[in-house]
Amino acid sequence: MHRIVIVGGGAGGLELATRLGDRLGKLERAQVTLVDRWPAHVWKPLLHEVATGSLDTSTHQITYAAHAHWHHFGFVQGEMTGLNRSNREVSVAAVLDNDGTEITPARNIPYDTLVLALGSRTHFFGVPGAQEHAITLDTLEQAELLRKRLLQACLKKRSFTGDVKDEAVNVAIIGAGATGVELAAGLRRMEDTFRQFGLLSSENGHEMRISLLEAGARVLPALPEKVSAATHGSLTDLGISISVSDPVNCVTANAVETKSGHLVPADVTIWAAGIKAPDVLASLDGLATNRINQLKVLKTLQSETDENIFALGDCASCAWTDSRMVPPRAQAAHQQAMFLFKALIARIGGRAPGSFSYKDYGSLISLGSATAVGSLSGRARSGNIFVQGLVARLMYAALYRKHLIAVSGLRQMAIAAIAHGLRRFATPRVKLH
Numbered sequence: 001m002h003r004i005v006i007v008g009g010g011a012g013g014l015e016l017a018t019r020l021g022d023r024l025g026k027l028e029r030a031q032v033t034l035v036d037r038w039p040a041h042v043w044k045p046l047l048h049e050v051a052t053g054s055l056d057t058s059t060h061q062i063t064y065a066a067h068a069h070w071h072h073f074g075f076v077q078g079e080m081t082g083l084n085r086s087n088r089e090v091s092v093a094a095v096l097d098n099d100g101t102e103i104t105p106a107r108n109i110p111y112d113t114l115v116l117a118l119g120s121r122t123h124f125f126g127v128p129g130a131q132e133h134a135i136t137l138d139t140l141e142q143a144e145l146l147r148k149r150l151l152q153a154c155l156k157k158r159s160f161t162g163d164v165k166d167e168a169v170n171v172a173i174i175g176a177g178a179t180g181v182e183l184a185a186g187l188r189r190m191e192d193t194f195r196q197f198g199l200l201s202s203e204n205g206h207e208m209r210i211s212l213l214e215a216g217a218r219v220l221p222a223l224p225e226k227v228s229a230a231t232h233g234s235l236t237d238l239g240i241s242i243s244v245s246d247p248v249n250c251v252t253a254n255a256v257e258t259k260s261g262h263l264v265p266a267d268v269t270i271w272a273a274g275i276k277a278p279d280v281l282a283s284l285d286g287l288a289t290n291r292i293n294q295l296k297v298l299k300t301l302q303s304e305t306d307e308n309i310f311a312l313g314d315c316a317s318c319a320w321t322d323s324r325m326v327p328p329r330a331q332a333a334h335q336q337a338m339f340l341f342k343a344l345i346a347r348i349g350g351r352a353p354g355s356f357s358y359k360d361y362g363s364l365i366s367l368g369s370a371t372a373v374g375s376l377s378g379r380a381r382s383g384n385i386f387v388q389g390l391v392a393r394l395m396y397a398a399l400y401r402k403h404l405i406a407v408s409g410l411r412q413m414a415i416a417a418i419a420h421g422l423r424r425f426a427t428p429r430v431k432l433h
């Protein structure tokens, strides 16, 4: 049987493994194996909601082992550390427990077709102190860490004796792209819930002072100006202080300094500016990569160097137009997974895989539980459609539902949606422990 190995069970990789398992694995036309360093999947665009406590991940995770069983593919837990192209083998590191004891040994996994879907992580651009002092939102662990740090910062600054004044909690978010903006808006909701349950006092200015720092000329620099202006207005209404055109110079344990010399106090600093693909890609047996470690791929999503290796999602550098590359977004990973599903079936059947073309459906930015803003691509020449408010928020929520349908099916998505809806009646709006 043809062996297809997919490394990375994120937005694109899990969808591809599921579709291929249901189609090829079930009929034993190919052996499909998914490798991921974690035992369970969380859709990455949810991480800012995890960080602000509005989403409890225990009910939003998909366990790979069970999912693999139901969808006729194999799952191997472990971090990919290397590649041997002549033997066609992927090296996967041993899995260790918290004490360093080995749970599963290091292994080499053979493939006929390899798909790399390793996603991306934060790019600190060499800014001094950023990696040491700022929290990022690359993984579930980091999102949980951020939530706990925010909770602790609020409790630390609260006076429980009454003879000392409560102090404000300073939060600095570096990068006013989608992640930074959504996080800033989500923090206000978190603050309201903290106050409601007594974790922030309602007196003495005990509040979150949120600063959003952007190097570009406006918030959401990659989105249309109208979306950027509407977002700027909404964030200002939420009391968020915004600084633009002033890159960050350095980050210390309790402040962020910008190029212009502005010192922003920070009890908690979050880095949400820029991405790069995992470093391991740059050292993979001669595969061509770009300066941010993305694998250079052709329109077929095949590596420029090796026709047996494909890449999708954030870790792939794929041309969109003559001057632009496909952006690192969940919708791109989804479209590429759909494309590769058909292309790999064609490849196994001895047909040409075709060529991928990206369609941008626009972007939606959540600005709280009841509002969002965005621009959707209209038909052909009619241009982009600006959307705002509750309708935009409902469309935003539908994106996650779409992902769940793609990986788990309509019935599972409906059950999950009802279960989450019911839980809301019995739990605080924000996770408090």
Ligand SMILES: Cc1cc2nc3c(=O)[nH]c(=O)nc-3n(C[C@H](O)[C@H](O)[C@H](O)COP(=O)(O)OP(=O)(O)OC[C@H]3O[C@@H](n4cnc5c(N)ncnc54)[C@H](O)[C@@H]3O)c2cc1C
Binding pocket: 007, 008, 009, 010, 011, 012, 013, 035, 036, 037, 038, 043, 044, 045, 046, 047, 048, 078, 079, 080, 081, 117, 118, 119, 120, 137, 138, 178, 179, 278, 280, 312, 313, 314, 315, 328, 329, 330, 331, 332, 333, 364
């Ligand atoms: C907070 C946040 C909000 C976002 N919001 C949006 C949004 O609203 N809309 C949108 O379109 N995009 C959004 N994005 C971007 C979107 O999440 C990514 O573009 C998308 O997840 C990329 O999918 P992927 O499959 O390439 O990688 P990922 O979904 O990141 O998955 C990569 C997988 O690879 C695994 N992995 C990594 N390295 C290894 C290794 N060495 N060995 C084994 N496994 C490995 C990881 O564990 C992970 O499961 C957001 C991102 C963040 C961080």
